[in-house]
Amino acid sequence: MIYKIRLILDTKEDVVRDIAIDFNDSLEDLHNAITNAFGFDGTEMAAFYLTDDDWNQGEEIPLFDMNETEANISMQGFILRDILTEDKGKLLYVYDFFSMWTFYVELISSEEKTPQVELPSILLSVGVVPSEAPDKEFISEDSSNGDDDDDFDTLENFDDFDFDNFDELMN
Secondary structure, eight states, X not given: XXXXXXXXXXXXXXXXXXEEEETTSBHHHHHHHHHHHTTOOSOSOEEEEEEOTTOOEEEEEESSOOOSSTTOOOXXXXXXXXXXXXXXXXXXXXXXXXXXXXXXXXXXXXXXXXXXXXXXXXXXXXXXXXXXXXXXXXXXXXXXXXXXXXXXXXXXXXXXXXXXXXXXXXX
């Protein structure tokens, strides 16, 4: 089977690539196809993230396993047919954690494989990749709802605290 996958770069201007890739390929193969389709050199760290239909970020699948556990979670260990299905056909992809190139990855169709199609291949190319990744603004969740206030020690009279005798107070 061939997967047709739409890749949308998260920028103001539309930058889209549709690619065809074998459904037996790994996420690492998809990573390589993405870097080639968008003109990146492929030398930066990257990760896929499982997501729901609303693009909420879930579990990370990194390019290389960085954990010291035996879990061995990396792109090479995940096959596309097991990750992208008609029920769960979306992923997020981040390339270069310093620049944060962010992509929406979506399975748009699966078709029978034909011998004349070389895989992976670019089927559609719209837009030009900007020279720099767009700035990302990360906003943390609002923790001022009052529910978690009991979890923190607070100093009500901070100005009255004697920092000169701190060591004595701790002993």
